[in-house]
Amino acid sequence: MKTQYYTASSLDGFIATEDDSLEWLFPLADLNDSSYPDFIAEVGALAMGSATYEWIIRNAEKVAAETGSSWPYTQPVWVFTSRVLQAAEGSDITFVKGDVRQVHNEMRVAAGAKNIWIVGGGDLAGQFYDEGLLDELIVQIGSVTLGRGKQVFPRRVLSPILRLVSVRQMGVGMVELRYDIDREE
Ligand SMILES: NC(=O)c1ccc[n+]([C@@H]2O[C@H](COP(=O)([O-])OP(=O)(O)OC[C@H]3O[C@@H](n4cnc5c(N)ncnc54)[C@H](OP(=O)(O)O)[C@@H]3O)[C@@H](O)[C@H]2O)c1
Numbered sequence: 001m002k003t004q005y006y007t008a009s010s011l012d013g014f015i016a017t018e019d020d021s022l023e024w025l026f027p028l029a030d031l032n033d034s035s036y037p038d039f040i041a042e043v044g045a046l047a048m049g050s051a052t053y054e055w056i057i058r059n060a061e062k063v064a065a066e067t068g069s070s071w072p073y074t075q076p077v078w079v080f081t082s083r084v085l086q087a088a089e090g091s092d093i094t095f096v097k098g099d100v101r102q103v104h105n106e107m108r109v110a111a112g113a114k115n116i117w118i119v120g121g122g123d124l125a126g127q128f129y130d131e132g133l134l135d136e137l138i139v140q141i142g143s144v145t146l147g148r149g150k151q152v153f154p155r156r157v158l159s160p161i162l163r164l165v166s167v168r169q170m171g172v173g174m175v176e177l178r179y180d181i182d183r184e185e
Pocket residue numbers: 006007008009014015016019020021022025048049050051052053055056080081082083096097098099100119120121122123124127150151
């Protein structure tokens with residue numbers, strides 16, 4: 001069972017524009033031709049920040065067209081927010097705030113033998129990394145640059161370095177890099 005940050009980024013390191021648009025992402029690859037179907041089949045619990053959650057709610061039609069359902073996850077989801085938000089219809093959502101460690105314990109129980117997916121954003125993944133709870137970084141790098149936007153992983157990781165374990169090309173529009181995250185000695 002691993003805790004994975006699986007995401008798509010522009011070549012210059014952004015997962016969304018400053019105003020939370022993902023329009024740049026969709027033309028780059030078809031979800032069903034990517035690693036996503038195999039990846040999600042092994043996920044038992046998800047965590048996301050409120051901006052990511054609200055993107056899914058705002059883009060329900062697009063999400064339904066891509067995944068077949070306006071709320072795309074059958075697994076339990078923990079949404080981090082300091083505000084009071086409504087759970088999407090058909091979802092299994094727990095709204096949480098603050099320290100990620102307690103939430104990670106709850107997610108681990110829910111996930112059982114499966115993996116925990118930190119959906120994003122980058123700082124939330126960083127909060128799990130800061131506590132030594134992140135095992136893998138899996139990033140699809142699109143063949144585009146955005147110039148500005150929401151950073152893929154706003155942390156400094158120098159020692160130990162991320163350990164590259166695989167590289168997979170998806171046509172001309174994307175490459176997937178998988179890294180193991182080693183703990184400090
Ligand atoms: N390219 C991709 O594959 C991909 C993947 C994931 C997301 N995205 C997109 O990237 C953007 C990410 O946005 P973002 O960087 O702003 O990140 P985000 O993590 O989705 O949302 C950040 C917000 O989450 C809440 N939050 C985070 N940590 C918290 C904590 N410990 N306790 C309580 N609340 C906490 C705070 O909002 P409150 O004001 O609610 O407290 C914070 O402002 C979104 O547009 C999303 O759709 C893209």
